Amino acid sequence: MSVSVAVIGSGPAGMYAVDGLLKSESGHDFEIDVIDRLPSPFGLIRAGVAPDHFKTRNTARQFMRTLDEEAVRYLGNVEVGRDLSYEELKANYDVVIFAIGAYNDRALGVPGEGLPGVYGACAFVGWYNGHPDYRDLDPLLDKGGVAVIGIGNVALDVSRLLAKTPSERDGSDICEHAEAAIAAAPLDTVYVFGRRGPNEAGFTPKELGEIRDLKRCAVKIDPAQLPDSVPDNIDGRVKGIKEKNLGILQDIAGQDKDLPVTMNMTFYASPIEVLGTDRVEGLRLERTNVVDGKATATGETFDIEVGAVVTAIGYHAVAPEGVPMDGGVIANDKGRVEDGVYCVGWCKRGPTGTIPTNGPDSREVVDLILEDISDGEKPGRDAIDALLAERGPRIVSWPEWQKIADEETARAAANRPRERFTRISEMLAVLD
Numbered sequence: 001m002s003v004s005v006a007v008i009g010s011g012p013a014g015m016y017a018v019d020g021l022l023k024s025e026s027g028h029d030f031e032i033d034v035i036d037r038l039p040s041p042f043g044l045i046r047a048g049v050a051p052d053h054f055k056t057r058n059t060a061r062q063f064m065r066t067l068d069e070e071a072v073r074y075l076g077n078v079e080v081g082r083d084l085s086y087e088e089l090k091a092n093y094d095v096v097i098f099a100i101g102a103y104n105d106r107a108l109g110v111p112g113e114g115l116p117g118v119y120g121a122c123a124f125v126g127w128y129n130g131h132p133d134y135r136d137l138d139p140l141l142d143k144g145g146v147a148v149i150g151i152g153n154v155a156l157d158v159s160r161l162l163a164k165t166p167s168e169r170d171g172s173d174i175c176e177h178a179e180a181a182i183a184a185a186p187l188d189t190v191y192v193f194g195r196r197g198p199n200e201a202g203f204t205p206k207e208l209g210e211i212r213d214l215k216r217c218a219v220k221i222d223p224a225q226l227p228d229s230v231p232d233n234i235d236g237r238v239k240g241i242k243e244k245n246l247g248i249l250q251d252i253a254g255q256d257k258d259l260p261v262t263m264n265m266t267f268y269a270s271p272i273e274v275l276g277t278d279r280v281e282g283l284r285l286e287r288t289n290v291v292d293g294k295a296t297a298t299g300e301t302f303d304i305e306v307g308a309v310v311t312a313i314g315y316h317a318v319a320p321e322g323v324p325m326d327g328g329v330i331a332n333d334k335g336r337v338e339d340g341v342y343c344v345g346w347c348k349r350g351p352t353g354t355i356p357t358n359g360p361d362s363r364e365v366v367d368l369i370l371e372d373i374s375d376g377e378k379p380g381r382d383a384i385d386a387l388l389a390e391r392g393p394r395i396v397s398w399p400e401w402q403k404i405a406d407e408e409t410a411r412a413a414a415n416r417p418r419e420r421f422t423r424i425s426e427m428l429a430v431l432d
Contacts (some may be wrong), residue, residue, distance in 0.1 A: 002031040003373055004380030006093040010036040010079055011043020013345025013358040014099030015063040020366035023067060028373065031380060032072045033093075037079035039396040039404065039427045043101055044355065046420075047131040048122075050157040052172040054163075059355055064336065067398045072188075073381070074395030074429040075388075077424065081320035083393045084384070095340055095369055098330055102346035106314040107327075108149065111273045115401050116140060117280030121154045121312035128161060128178035130422035135177075141185035142277060143307025144316075145295065147283050149271055150312030151194030152202035158188050158310050160210055163217035164262050170415040175422060190217070191261045191304060195270040195288055195295040198226055198242075198249055204354075205244040208354075211263065212248065218257035225267045226250055236252055269302075270295055271309075317347040335365035342358065342369060394428055404430045 005021065007014045014034065021030050040046055042060045049056045067074050074112075081091065089096045105120025107113060109127045117140040119127075126134035137430075146162060148155050161174070174182075194201060211219050226249055230242045252265075268288045275282035282305045288295040316328030324331040329350055330343040337343055344362045353361075388395060407430050408418040421427045 002029040002380070003093040003095065003106060003376040004093045004378055005030055006089050006384075007032060007034045007097045008089075008100060008101035008417050009043060009345075009347075010034050010041040010063075010074070010076075011099060011101055011345065012045060012059065012063075012355045013101070013362050014097065015042070015066055015350075016362035017097050017099060017344050017357045017366055018072060019062075019066050020363045022066070024366065024370055026370045026373075028370075028375075030071050030370075031410065033261075033363075033381065033384065034067065034072060035075045035078050035080065035084075037056075037077070037082075039076040039401060039424060041074060041075075041076060041401060042102070043099075043170055046165070047126055047129050048103070048154075049355070050125075050161065050172075051129060051174040052161070052169065053157075054172075054321075056355060057173075060358075065219060072398075074396075074398035074399055074401065076398075077428075078388065078393050078395055083388060086320050086322035087386075088387060090340060092379045092387075093340075094378050094380070095342070095363070095373060098319065098337070098341070098343040098347055099345050100317060100319060100347045101152060102315040102317040102351045104316050104318050105311065108271060108274075108313065110271055112276060112280075113274055115274055115276050116278070117276070117308045118274055119308065119310050120159060121150070121310055122315060124158060124310045125154065128174050128182070130175040130420040131420060132424050135422040137172050138220045139181070140308050141181055141187070144186055145191065145304065145306035146187065147191040147193065147271075147304065147306045147309045148312060149193050149309065151192065151196070151265075151267070152312060153204060153207045155192060155310075155312040156203050156207045156211060157311060158288055159192050159208075159263060160214070162187060163190055163211070163214050163263055165215050168215055173412075173417050173418070175420055176413075177422070179211040188261055189306075190261065191306065192263060192265045192269065192284075193269045193285060194267050196290050196293075197267045198246060199230055200290060200293060201245065203245065205248060206243060208245055208248045212252055213253075214259075214261075214263075215261050217263050218255070218259040218260040219252050219263045221249055221253040221265045223250070223253040253409055268295070270297070272301065275303065280307055282306060283309055283387050288382060296390075315346070315351040319347065335368055336372075340372075364392060377412065394432070396427070396431070400431050
């Protein structure tokens, strides 16, 4: 009897887990259902990767081949907690793997954060990538200044997309509604703030290098904020990355450019209040020192004038009812949640690493699953199909999603690879 498996989430972590099960030499036959609450698969690759990062987006090609496998079934537009419960998953599948990511923004926790014009990076990135949850965000980009809080890759992605010229965004698959809004924005200054210093920054050399030679934007960094070197007590591979970062930062700090847009990258500054009455009008920050890797307050504050604030300071998972949580992740022991239930990716370990990092992480959890499982014992697909037939969600199969994806390609402008559907109703209309 086949071992029935449900993978909740079709992003990289979930798809690497499916691939690991299929390629295992365990002697088991697997029957795998990949369940996603959206019609569209691949999670972060579609909704979180910058639209001009083509190579990373192409990671989806290997996952397409996985979804073509006979043992795998895609159930798009099926939401756990709405169409199926956690208890029903456990009762009907031999193995349940949560791969729901951590696509929810951490709060700044400062006064004024609720003002119109403050956006988490998940929401803002989801907006320009056409995620249905954020299609109607309509961010306030009508002032000259935007502040981006964070010194990781997502913060740089947001800053770079805002600072590029329309021609620099050609060839990307940024959504038409976002392209129009960004192109019309009277932007003259992007501020990028980090609470800690360059050695503690989370960005990587590729993303940092991409802001160095923008056509209309000059990046400004105070050389006094840059250390002379990277500490010796850092792991070798990580040290190499930070040394490359430092070299790029020093190169940028040495540039003398006068361009229409300025990107001010400032370290050792922590937001303490969003200023404004009816909307964002500015941001108050406090200078910091870094002691033992942690930012400490100095009491010295300064204000800047901006019309919008984008926070890229971390993310947390939100699981369906009944799934045990431990802070911002699913409660787990190296990926084990409870008998027959596992988690992978960001909902397991938190929002760390790049998309390829999920490969070895998911394979380690697959090894645990193979240690734990016996022959298939639970009802599997037949029981799940009966429950879904009763409840009536419009399930989107893998061939149906391919039809939607083909239509996205067909409707694209000449300078775009696709024009995404940004509402679930639009996707379903292609089929129905």
